[in-house]
Amino acid sequence: MRRQITTHSQIDPFSEALGRIQRQLDNSPLEQVAAGLKDVIAQRRCAVEAGRGDNGQSLVLAAEIDRILDSLPTSFGERFHFDSQLINVIYKTVLPTVTDLPFPLVPRASGDWGLQTVRVFTPGKLLECSVHVFHFPGADDIAHVDLLDYAFLAHEFGHQLIRISPRSFQTDFGAELTQFINEARLRSITDRGQARQRAQEVLTSISRYWQPIDSQHDWAHELAIDVIALWLCGPAYAEAFKDYLERSKIDAHQISDGHPPYAVRVTGLTIASEVMGVSKYVSGIRALSDSWDLPAMKGDRVANYYGLTDKRIIKSVVSCAIRTCQKLGLTQCTDETLSRIREALLTGLKPAPNLDLIIAAWIQFEELGQEKYQEWERQAICALLR
Ligand SMILES: [Zn+2]
Numbered sequence: 606m607r608r609q610i611t612t613h614s615q616i617d618p619f620s621e622a623l624g625r626i627q628r629q630l631d632n633s634p635l636e637q638v639a640a641g642l643k644d645v646i647a648q649r650r651c652a653v654e655a656g657r658g659d660n661g662q663s664l665v666l667a668a669e670i671d672r673i674l675d676s677l678p679t680s681f682g683e684r685f686h687f688d689s690q691l692i693n694v695i696y697k698t699v700l701p702t703v704t705d706l707p708f709p710l711v712p713r714a715s716g717d718w719g720l721q722t723v724r725v726f727t728p729g730k731l732l733e734c735s736v737h738v739f740h741f742p743g744a745d746d747i748a749h750v751d752l753l754d755y756a757f758l759a760h761e762f763g764h765q766l767i768r769i770s771p772r773s774f775q776t777d778f779g780a781e782l783t784q785f786i787n788e789a790r791l792r793s794i795t796d797r798g799q800a801r802q803r804a805q806e807v808l809t810s811i812s813r814y815w816q817p818i819d820s821q822h823d824w825a826h827e828l829a830i831d832v833i834a835l836w837l838c839g840p841a842y843a844e845a846f847k848d849y850l851e852r853s854k855i856d857a858h859q860i861s862d863g864h865p866p867y868a869v870r871v872t873g874l875t876i877a878s879e880v881m882g883v884s885k886y887v888s889g890i891r892a893l894s895d896s897w898d899l900p901a902m903k904g905d906r907v908a909n910y911y912g913l914t915d916k917r918i919i920k921s922v923v924s925c926a927i928r929t930c931q932k933l934g935l936t937q938c939t940d941e942t943l944s945r946i947r948e949a950l951l952t953g954l955k956p957a958p959n960l961d962l963i964i965a966a967w968i969q970f971e972e973l974g975q976e977k978y979q980e981w982e983r984q985a986i987c988a989l990l991r
Pocket residue numbers: 760764827830
């Protein structure tokens with residue numbers, strides 16, 4: 606009998622997963638997720654006992670549960686609650702007409718800013734649904750909150766906003782990109798030999814990097830989302846972006862998957878600021894980019910770089926992104942927004958936990974200087990933790 610029990614626990618593929626669910630999620634704000642995972646395990650066990658399904662399927666499910674747990678927050682301290690409050694209030698104030706999500710948006714301490722969609726299960730119904738996990742740099746420690754850097758949260762929200770906007774950006778820009786490529790192809794029809802080959806290579810690269818895809822892991826989406834973040838946070842985003850560029854060792858012209866070169870992002874933000882009528886907000890990053898060297902490439906490669914980063918494509922992304930902001934009814938951060946927040950700060954009001962807090966942090970840093978700003982930030986965070 607004893608021997609049988611030992612054997613059973615050794616082959617139970619879920620005992621480890623259940624222990625992990627308990628340790629990580631029980632009595633946490635993600636109890637609902639824990640309940641869904643436990644339900645799906647119970648259902649799989651019943652199926653195996655009834656002779657439906659085999660151990661192999663159970664092992665696949667156990668591995669999937671492991672992946673889900675890896676993606677979810679592992680601690681729920683003060684910072685988790687602060688960030689959680691912030692993202693949920695921002696969501697409701699940015700999109701007041703959107704009804705509540707079945708699961709909250711959750712933060713997790715991480716290496717860098719990011720947004721991850723994690724598929725989980727609805728308890729009882731066993732339907733799959735998504736938890737949106739916002740990654741915040743630093744540890745789950747309230748002392749790691751740096752509100753001046755939080756403008757990047759607006760960028761991560763941009764990913765979510767584009768996802769819920771009914772494919773408008775992807776469709777709009779996709780059509781403009783196709784037209785651009787078709788016209789360029791027609792123009793190169795008379796090219797011969799190497800010139801023809803080079804033109805073809807550039808067009809293939811344009812399609813590879815700029816084509817907007819569902820995962821949003823492409824240049825078009827990332828640039829559009831910078832534009833949305835500028836729309837939402839104005840100078841607070843532009844300055845956070847500049848600070849990041851200054852403290853990181855970047856190659857402004859580096860070609861890589863996912864994000865366009867920083868030089869392209871700065872050009873996009875500059876064009877966007879002009880269209881939005883707020884060009885002074887980006888004067889800092891513009892000045893910084895003026896100090897950058899030209900691309901360190903030679904011959905055909907530099908010609909390819911300029912072809913791939915054609916300003917007409919950047920302009921098209923910017924105008925499609927601004928149209929998306931307008932379609933979603935997002936409120937633009939303008940001088941009036943800054944005056945409203947500045948006046949509230951002068952009366953001693955603590956900003957609400959939404960984008961106003963992030964914009965207020967930028968205003969206070971500019972007006973108070975580093976030392977007094979730190980004290981203001983500490984008090985603003987304390988007020989929201991009570
Ligand atoms: Zn992004």
